[in-house]
């Protein structure tokens with residue numbers, strides 16, 4: 001069955017919860033063992049002292065280690081990405097920072113795509129730097145050979161321990177070839193120096209892009225965005241093989257940054273409508289993009305649906321290979337500069353002026369002065385993050401209403 005058919009019931013047994021059709025919120029810190037021997041056996045597995053027997057389920061011990069709301073949610077999230085295991089976190093940043101801390105150590109090198117999410121960028125360039133973990137960034141327009149040369153020129157190839165990318169890149173939907181990054185990993189990897197390749201898949205959510213199928217080792221999410229989808233919860237997730245996830249979950253246990261049962265319950269509720277929400281958002285985005293493409297006050301529109309038609313051969317090939325949809329994120333250049341952009345943003349009514357993305361309500365923001373204020377100016381120019389750029393996250397509203405709202409905001413410019 002398809003994941004959307006399984007989101008209502010997968011992994012949950014009503015008979016264990018008084019027949020409740022929905023998984024209750026297990027608002028409990030600890031779990032009672034039936035016998036001391038049972039407790040001993042649960043701990044043996046939890047601390048890796050022995051392997052689980054076949055058919056043996058991991059016993060519930062303490063909510064920092066496991067909790068039904070988290071475990072069922074994690075099993076359901078695995079279905080979308082075809083992952084073996086998942087760990088849910090209290091935020092997207094905690095998923096990203098925990099994975100990076102687990103797979104890198106002082107002296108190591110990180111290769112990452114630019115620009116990445118502002119919080120990730122800060123973590124890489126401040127916290128990791130403090131731990132003597134250095135980094136090399138690359139943009140979507142750089143080739144495999146150029147990227148490899150950058151690392152080899154620094155003489156740090158043998159120190160490369162992690163590759164981390166975001167695609168399509170926020171805010172202009174620049175596309176990075178996931179398989180190319182897997183080849184860069186192969187180029188540098190040795191038995192003594194394994195490399196972990198992670199993809200922050202927040203921008204496409206678990207429905208529209210599946211990085212594990214293109215050679216990534218880990219998929220990371222801010223579940224705050226499409227997965228949560230209602231702008232009412234902060235959460236994150238990391239998915240991958242049993243082996244890698246064992247390590248991520250190990251560090252999560254000791255950092256204590258797992259999501260709580262209430263967050264787990266909210267995300268399970270959200271997952272039931274993930275596919276229908278995202279389908280509608282993508283459909284709305286297509287109509288909005290068509291409107292923007294034709295509007296006289298719009299200079300350029302950055303949308304995968306446009307790149308799929310007018311993009312370079314490489315872009316068109318990557319879109320066909322990596323994406324199941326053109327997504328619901330659109331950026332565009334308005335004619336003029338900051339004054340016109342702000343006038344437009346201040347006159348939207350239905351579409352809210354806020355950062356974040358992927359929720360049921362449409363949002364608009366100004367990357368240059370908001371989400372991407374911290375990006376260095378050379379990268380800003382290269383990525384078309386200028387004062388005339390506006391980013392839209394399209395929600396589930398009626399698309400005619402969204403278009404009317406955009407239209408009346410445009411009408412206020414120069415009035």
Ligand SMILES: *Cc1c(COP(=O)(O)O)cnc(C)c1O
Nearest residue numbers: 091092093117200202222224235
């Ligand atoms: C929002 C976001 C994050 C951070 O997630 P939080 O849930 O806010 O911690 C990471 N990556 C991307 C691409 C995001 O959009």
